[in-house]
Amino acid sequence: MKAKNQRLVLIMVAVVAMLGAVLLAMSGLKDQAAYFYAPSDVLKSPPALDRPVRLGGMVRKGSLKKLADGVSVRFIVEDEAHAIPVQFKGILPDLFREGSGVVAEGRFLNNQQFVADNILAKHDERYMPPQMAGDQHKTGRVS
Amino acid sequence: MNQWHFVIAAYALSIPVLAWVVIASFVAMRRAEKAVDELKRGTS
Amino acid sequence: MHAYANPARFLKIARPLTHWFGWIGGLLLLLCVGWGVFAGPADYLQGETVRIMYIHVPAAWLGMAGWSGIAIASAMQLIWRHPLAGIAARACALPGAVFAALCLATGSIWGRPTWGTWWEWDGRLTSMLVLFFLYLAYMALASAEQEADGEAGGEGRMTAIFGLVGAINLPIIHYSVLWWRTLHQGQSISLMKGSSIDGSMLWPLLGAAVGASLLFGAVVLMRMRAELARTKLEMRMRRLAAS
Numbered sequence: 001m002k003a004k005n006q007r008l009v010l011i012m013v014a015v016v017a018m019l020g021a022v023l024l025a026m027s028g029l030k031d032q033a034a035y036f037y038a039p040s041d042v043l044k045s046p047p048a049l050d051r052p053v054r055l056g057g058m059v060r061k062g063s064l065k066k067l068a069d070g071v072s073v074r075f076i077v078e079d080e081a082h083a084i085p086v087q088f089k090g091i092l093p094d095l096f097r098e099g100s101g102v103v104a105e106g107r108f109l110n111n112q113q114f115v116a117d118n119i120l121a122k123h124d125e126r127y128m129p130p131q132m133a134g135d136q137h138k139t140g141r142v143s
Numbered sequence: 144m145n146q147w148h149f150v151i152a153a154y155a156l157s158i159p160v161l162a163w164v165v166i167a168s169f170v171a172m173r174r175a176e177k178a179v180d181e182l183k184r185g186t187s
Numbered sequence: 188m189h190a191y192a193n194p195a196r197f198l199k200i201a202r203p204l205t206h207w208f209g210w211i212g213g214l215l216l217l218l219c220v221g222w223g224v225f226a227g228p229a230d231y232l233q234g235e236t237v238r239i240m241y242i243h244v245p246a247a248w249l250g251m252a253g254w255s256g257i258a259i260a261s262a263m264q265l266i267w268r269h270p271l272a273g274i275a276a277r278a279c280a281l282p283g284a285v286f287a288a289l290c291l292a293t294g295s296i297w298g299r300p301t302w303g304t305w306w307e308w309d310g311r312l313t314s315m316l317v318l319f320f321l322y323l324a325y326m327a328l329a330s331a332e333q334e335a336d337g338e339a340g341g342e343g344r345m346t347a348i349f350g351l352v353g354a355i356n357l358p359i360i361h362y363s364v365l366w367w368r369t370l371h372q373g374q375s376i377s378l379m380k381g382s383s384i385d386g387s388m389l390w391p392l393l394g395a396a397v398g399a400s401l402l403f404g405a406v407v408l409m410r411m412r413a414e415l416a417r418t419k420l421e422m423r424m425r426r427l428a429a430s
Contacts, residue, residue, distance in 0.1 A: 004266065004267060007265060007266045008266045011262055011265055011266055011351070014351075015262075015351070015354075018352065018354075018355050019355070019358070021355075022355045022358060022359060023358070026358075026359060026362065026366055026367075027366065029367075034367055034368040035307070035308075035309040035310060035367065035368050035369050035370055036368055036370075038368070056368060093301075093302065093303030094234075094300060094301075094303075095232055095233065095301055095302070095303075097232070100232070103370055118303075119303065120302045120303050120304055120307070120370060121301065121302055121303055122302070122370060122372070123232065123233065123301055123302065123372045124372050124373070125372045125373040125374060125375040125383050126375070126383045126384070127230055127233075127237060127240070127375065127383070127384040127385060127388050128230065128231055128384070128385035128388075129228030129229065129230070129231065129385060129387055129388075130228070130229065130230075130231040146234050146235035146236045146300055147235055149236050149239065149296050149297065149299065149300050150224065150235055150236060150238045150239055152296050153239040153242060153243070153292075153293045153296045153297065154220070154224070154242065156289070156292055156293070156296075157242045157246070157289050157292075157293060160285060160288075160289060161216075161285070161289070161402070164281065164282055164285045164406060165209065165213070165402065165405070165406055168281070168282075168406045168409040168410050168413070169209075169409055171409070171410070171413045172409040172410070172412045172413040172416070174413075175412075175413045175414075175416035175417050175420065176412065176413075176416045178416070178420055179416045179419050179420050179423075182420060182423050182424075183423075
């Protein structure tokens with residue numbers, strides 16, 4: 001084999017090996033690298049109660065309620081399988097909507113109750129002018 | 144806060160940075176090619 | 188392909204291309220960004236901030252395309268030992284780094300009003316930041332190695348290997364939003380599934396991406412021509428000094 005071809009094969013093998021290693025590592029890290037917990041993860045593996053975590057999902061329609069003190073809100077974060085009530089005191093981001101994605105930073109009081117100290121609105125991948133949106137934006141998926 | 148402020152900030156940052164990289168690369172190229180031309184003329 | 192790897196022949200093609208790419212790319216980018224920003228619609232959820240996408244998305248693509256260019260050129264350099272490939276790889280570094288930085292900066296400016304945060308350490312944001320640091324490391328390594336080789340006229344093989352290995356970050360960036368839960372939204376445009384961006388925003392976006400790509404090409408050509416001229420200059424100086 002000519003030296004040139006040898007180098008070609010060597011580099012191709014190296015690239016394939018690197019690619020394989022990365023794909024393997026990424027799928028292995030799938031759970032650790034997740035930026036937030038989904039409500040159904042909480043069922044599968046209950047999170048530690050004493051450390052800050054993020055909870056992400058869709059805000060259930062009609063679940064947003066202002067509490068008596070005027071600054072606290074309550075709403076329900078849900079995915080396909082499970083729902084968790086969240087309590088938050090502070091200013092919600094502009095893009096926070098019922099039926100839209102949200103990531104709450106805070107901690108679990110127990111398996112059924114989450115207290116957030118920060119709320120991030122999660123945007124989805126759909127972009128369209130308002131007149132077209134109609135009621136399409138009422139559904140969405142957080143994976 | 145007005146959303147337009149963020150849009151303006153994004154472009155106020157991007158346009159000068161892009162202009163800088165294009166102009167800097169162009170000037171560097173011009174200078175190097177000119178030096179080669181001058182040297183060629185000087186020696187031949 | 189080797190026919191085009193001859194520097195003289197390369198220059199003959201590169202000279203007119205630099206102008207065409209530069210002017211057409213620059214005008215197209217300005218035109219399409221202006222179209223999107225001033226004539227395009229606001230988004231149903233994001234409102235006006237969606238207009239940042241016309242620079243953010245092309246910058247993200249080109250930041251990644253820049254490293255793809257480095258990786259492909261580096262592989263060609265390592266396999267065929269052609270110096271022009273090495274020059275091409277190094278020429279991609281600065282424009283790639285600039286686009287990666289613009290992607291991070293404009294994304295941060297977009298994130299504040301949209302998500303409610305300037306920065307979060309989620310998979311997409313972090314892997315993009317890593318790409319930017321890889322560019323910085325690549326440029327430092329390239330200049331250090333060229334300096335060390337100096338008189339010897341080395342090929343910059345360490346730089347090429349680094350360029351090739353660094354490409355493993357590209358699939359991580361791409362798949363980060365598919366495989367990991369991230370704050371960053373999923374993919375909007377895909378070759379298989381089409382686009383979830385409405386046409387009134389998609390066309391200016393694609394136009395801006397083509398324009399930015401041409402501009403990127405022009406910058407790469409300029410930097411390649413500059414390095415070729417510098418090499419030529421050095422060789423002549425050395426010959427003059429010897430005679």
